[in-house]
Every structure is written in C-alpha cells, then in structure tokens.
Amino acid sequence: MELAPSILSADFAILKEQIREVEETGVRMIHLDVMDGHFVPNMTFGAVLVKSIRRYTDLIFDVHLMIDHPDRYIEDFVKAGADIITVHIECESDIDECIDMIHSYGIKAGIAVNPDTDIMLAEKYLGKTDMVLVMSVHPGFGGQTYVSDVESKIKYLRELSGVDFDIEIDGGISAENIAHVSDIGVDIVVTGSAVFNGDITGSVKALYEAAGEKL
Ligand code: DX5
Ligand code: ZN
Numbered sequence: 711m712e713l714a715p716s717i718l719s720a721d722f723a724i725l726k727e728q729i730r731e732v733e734e735t736g737v738r739m740i741h742l743d744v745m746d747g748h749f750v751p752n753m754t755f756g757a758v759l760v761k762s763i764r765r766y767t768d769l770i771f772d773v774h775l776m777i778d779h780p781d782r783y784i785e786d787f788v789k790a791g792a793d794i795i796t797v798h799i800e801c802e803s804d805i806d807e808c809i810d811m812i813h814s815y816g817i818k819a820g821i822a823v824n825p826d827t828d829i830m831l832a833e834k835y836l837g838k839t840d841m842v843l844v845m846s847v848h849p850g851f852g853g854q855t856y857v858s859d860v861e862s863k864i865k866y867l868r869e870l871s872g873v874d875f876d877i878e879i880d881g882g883i884s885a886e887n888i889a890h891v892s893d894i895g896v897d898i899v900v901t902g903s904a905v906f907n908g909d910i911t912g913s914v915k916a917l918y919e920a921a922g923e924k925l
Pocket of ligand 2: 716741742743774880900
C-alpha cells in the first residue's frame, strides 16, 4: 500500500518544509488537489504552485484535477512536473481525449469517480487508464467523513479479471479506518488532514502502523 499525503491540509506558508518532512518519512508520493471553484465549490492552486514545489522534491506528483475542463490544463501540469494526472469522469472534457493527451506526454493517466457516480460509467475507460481514484467523500474539502458505500466500487474493480490499473481511495481516511481500507484492496491511500493536521512524521508512521504495514 502506498500512502499519498494530500497537501490540501498543509500549511502553505511553510509548504516546502512540510513536503520535505513528508519525503523524509520515506513516503514516495504526494497528492495534489487542484480545484477550480466550478467543478467543486472550492478553489486551491494551479500549475504554478506544482512547478515551484517540483524544484524541491523527487516525490511522485499525483495530480488530482477537480476542474470542469481538464483538457485545457493537462499540458501545463505536465510541464510543471506531474507524474500522474487524474481527471474526473463527471467533468466537461472528453475523457478518452484526456487520457490520450496525458499518455502522449509519457506519464500516467487516472480517472476519478465521485461517491454518487455509477462505477459502470467508468467501465469503458478501464482498459486504458493506469489508475482509478474512488472518491470516499464528496470532493472539495479536506477533513470530511468517510463514505463507506463506495467500497462496493472497490470490490467491483478488484474482482475484474486482468486488472492492471491501481486503485486509489481519497477522502476521510485516518488511522482509525486505514487498516479496513487496506484490507479491501486499495493500492494507494490519500490522506490529507490525517497527515498535516499535526505532527507529520508521527502521523505517517501511525498510519502505516495502523495499516499493519511498513514504509
Ligand atoms: C477532497 C480531496 C482529498 C482531500 C482528502 O476533495 O480530493 O484529496 O485532501 O482530505 P482528507 O484526508 O482530510 O479527507
Ligand atoms: Zn484528492
């Protein structure tokens, strides 16, 4: 299991230091939540910030685009240093085109599915996506309560034959439920508030210990 701390809950005034602390724990990936104030009722940051932090870390940049028109910004995020770009299947852009565009830059493409979205709507993209991000909260804010209903989607994805994409879960994961989430078969666990709302190093260790895994 890979932990992907989301900087959404970080202290942006000392972001460089906080990302360094995450990296020093041994975590390999960081999750970057991009919000446009349209697709979700919140705004965060764009490619400018991603480019700035790219200079200070070798962590895998897992960019989660919660925006209406990801196709217009994919190139910017690639140039800024994204390693994985995930688009929501509920967005306005053509998903096939987004996946092809992301792949044309030689990086990984993911698709994200909101809690209320039927996983069958993602079926036609499963053969070409590198990752499926199952949202376990309604996107837009950190610190929300985990929606366990979405576990049926993970079970469905896990039971597909010939599955060669990673399953990522995002939202409401803490030391309380990470063992359970790990047991149902996710590859990547996003955690925002459970990492950044306190001692980062201690929180990352506690999450791995709770999951019964080592970094
Ligand atoms: C929510 C974001 C999540 C968020 C998770 O829209 O996609 O990545 O940062 O935060 P927590 O772990 O606090 O639920
Ligand atoms: Zn996210």
